[in-house]
């Protein structure tokens with residue numbers, strides 16, 4: 001059994017990770033999940049034929065617990081076990097909310113939206129799919145965080161709600177790694193920073209990125225999967241950058 005589930009897989013880093021998972025191992029199957037059925041169908045249609053045959057999809061809003069319960073039912077029709085779960089769902093801005101520059105910009109709307117977009121999805125996801133994890137062999141639970149969620153690495157300030165929601169995400173991941181290790185002794189739980197990647201999420205902020213520091217989605221996906229490949233259960237509960245270096249919490 002070699003079946004992965006990737007969230008946020010209709011676009012952005014999630015789609016690149018799903019594509020690379022399918023490309024790099026012809027025995028691997030991947031369930032791509034996203035909120036919009038049309039976008040998932042379009043994403044799968046763009047895959048190479050050999051990859052497409054091993055891709056399935058599930059529509060889920062990870063901020064909605066009922067939707068996550070349906071995810072478990074859909075997944076049950078596709079596989080009994082998951083070798084890996086890669087959570088690429090996240091939020092930074094929309095038409096109403098963007099990162100705060102100063103204290104006065106924080107609102108309950110911006111804070112709640114960031115927590116719902118960056119923290120709640122991981123909790124709902126793991127509640128829904130944890131019974132698919134094997135107890136007798138290595139499996140992976142990877143979730144995209146961001147370096148700006150590091151408290152000790154915070155040198156610039158600003159981006160209050162996003163920083164807080166990623167720090168909360170990291171605490172959730174770390175706490176999960178402790179609880180899940182009691183049942184899934186070979187599980188690797190890891191929070192990952194993908195680098196600054198050319199996606200819709202980073203697009204409004206790309207002008208300040210130094211030359212050569214804006215990664216393609218495919219480059220970041222390959223780097224992140226290399227990091228995952230190098231990890232053992234003894235590394236569970238760590239926070240790693242795309243190049244394998246540890247990020248302080």
Ligand SMILES: NC(=O)c1ccc[n+]([C@@H]2O[C@H](COP(=O)([O-])OP(=O)(O)OC[C@H]3O[C@@H](n4cnc5c(N)ncnc54)[C@H](OP(=O)(O)O)[C@@H]3O)[C@@H](O)[C@H]2O)c1
Pocket residue numbers: 007008009010011012013014034035036039060061062063064088089090091092116117121144145146147193194195196197198199200201202
């Ligand atoms: N890009 C970067 O430079 C960068 C840097 C550091 C960290 N990250 C992190 O990497 C992750 C992926 O970001 P990205 O750059 O790939 O952004 P993106 O292209 O905007 O993708 C975000 C994905 O999350 C999905 N999503 C959001 N809320 C969801 C929900 N409630 N339920 C299900 N799916 C949901 C979106 O689905 P829809 O298509 O339905 O909206 C979308 O597929 C995020 O956690 C982000 O914070 C990115």
